[in-house]
Amino acid sequence: MIELQNVAMSYSGAELLSDMNLHLAPGSFHFLTGPSGAGKTTFLKLCYAELLPSAGHLSLFGKDVRAMSRDEIAGLRQRIGVVHQDCQFLDHLSVEENVALPLTVSNRAPDMDQLRELLSWVGLKHQANARPPQLSGGERQRAALARAVIMSPDVILADEPxxxxxxxxxxRLLSLLVELNRMGKTVVIATHDLNLIRQTKAQVxxxxxxxxNRHLQAAGADL
Ligand SMILES: Nc1ncnc2c1ncn2[C@@H]1O[C@H](COP(=O)(O)OP(=O)(O)OP(=O)(O)O)[C@@H](O)[C@H]1O
Structure with a gap:
C-alpha cells in the first residue's frame, strides 16, 4: 500500500531520516513514536507524498512517486486521509463545510445524509454550523478526523491527534481510529503518548x- 525502500529525507542537504524500510500493509495499524524533532511529521509527509524522498524508493499503492505526475499524486492522495497536528481548518467556514472541504475542492457535491452521519459518528452533529474557533480541542480533533475520512480513504495518517x-x-478519539481499522482501513498514528499506545495495543x-538517530525501527518490547 505504502512501501519505503532505503528511503532518506534531507532538509537543506542535512539528512534527517536515513535508510528507512517499511511496508504498510492493507488493514494494518501502526504507531510512530520518537523524540520531538526526530522526524515523525516528515515521515508522514513522505507517506502522502507531500514531500518526495531525497534518496530511495517510495511507492504509493504500487506506484513509484517519482514516476507520477502532480495530477496522479493528487489522485492517489484522495485515498489517504490526513489528520494534521494543527487541524488546519478554514475559520470562516462552518464545521460541516470544513468536513466537506475535500469533496468541494474536487468539485463534488457532498451527500448531505452521509455528511450528517459522519458528524454524528464523531459526536459533532450539534456543532455542524459552528465555526472551528468555537470548538473545544477534542471537538476540533474529531472534526479533523471526520474531514480525513470523508473521501473514504484506504489509509488514515494522524499526526499527534x-x-x-x-x-x-x-x-474516545482512539476508539474512532480503532473502529476505522476494524473496517479495514490502514491506520498510522504519530504520538508521544506511550500510555495511549499501551491502551490501544490491548484492543488491536x-x-x-x-x-x-535518523532511523526507523521497531520499538522495544516494553511497549
Ligand atoms: N520544511 C522544513 N525545512 C527545514 N527543516 C525542517 C522542515 N520541516 C521540518 N524540519 C526540521 O526537521 C526536524 C524534524 O521535524 P518534524 O516536524 O518532522 O519532527 P517531529 O518528530 O514530528 O517533531 P514533533 O514531535 O516535535 O512534532 C526538525 O528539526 C524540523 O525543524
Whole structure:
C-alpha cells in the first residue's frame, strides 16, 4: 500500500531520516513514536507524498512517486486521509463545510445524509454550523478526523491527534481510529503518548515504530 525502500529525507542537504524500510500493509495499524524533532511529521509527509524522498524508493499503492505526475499524486492522495497536528481548518467556514472541504475542492457535491452521519459518528452533529474557533480541542480533533475520512480513504495518517487532549478524550478519539481499522482501513498514528499506545495495543494488533538517530525501527518490547 505504502512501501519505503532505503528511503532518506534531507532538509537543506542535512539528512534527517536515513535508510528507512517499511511496508504498510492493507488493514494494518501502526504507531510512530520518537523524540520531538526526530522526524515523525516528515515521515508522514513522505507517506502522502507531500514531500518526495531525497534518496530511495517510495511507492504509493504500487506506484513509484517519482514516476507520477502532480495530477496522479493528487489522485492517489484522495485515498489517504490526513489528520494534521494543527487541524488546519478554514475559520470562516462552518464545521460541516470544513468536513466537506475535500469533496468541494474536487468539485463534488457532498451527500448531505452521509455528511450528517459522519458528524454524528464523531459526536459533532450539534456543532455542524459552528465555526472551528468555537470548538473545544477534542471537538476540533474529531472534526479533523471526520474531514480525513470523508473521501473514504484506504489509509488514515494522524499526526499527534491526541496531543492536547485529556485522557478520556484521547481514548474516545482512539476508539474512532480503532473502529476505522476494524473496517479495514490502514491506520498510522504519530504520538508521544506511550500510555495511549499501551491502551490501544490491548484492543488491536498494532505495530509500534520508533524514529531514533535518523532511523526507523521497531520499538522495544516494553511497549
Ligand atoms: N520544511 C522544513 N525545512 C527545514 N527543516 C525542517 C522542515 N520541516 C521540518 N524540519 C526540521 O526537521 C526536524 C524534524 O521535524 P518534524 O516536524 O518532522 O519532527 P517531529 O518528530 O514530528 O517533531 P514533533 O514531535 O516535535 O512534532 C526538525 O528539526 C524540523 O525543524
Amino acid at each position: 491526541t496531543g492536547n487532549l485529556d485522557w478520556e478524550m484521547s481514548l 494488533s498494532a505495530r509500534v515504530l520508533r524514529i531514533a
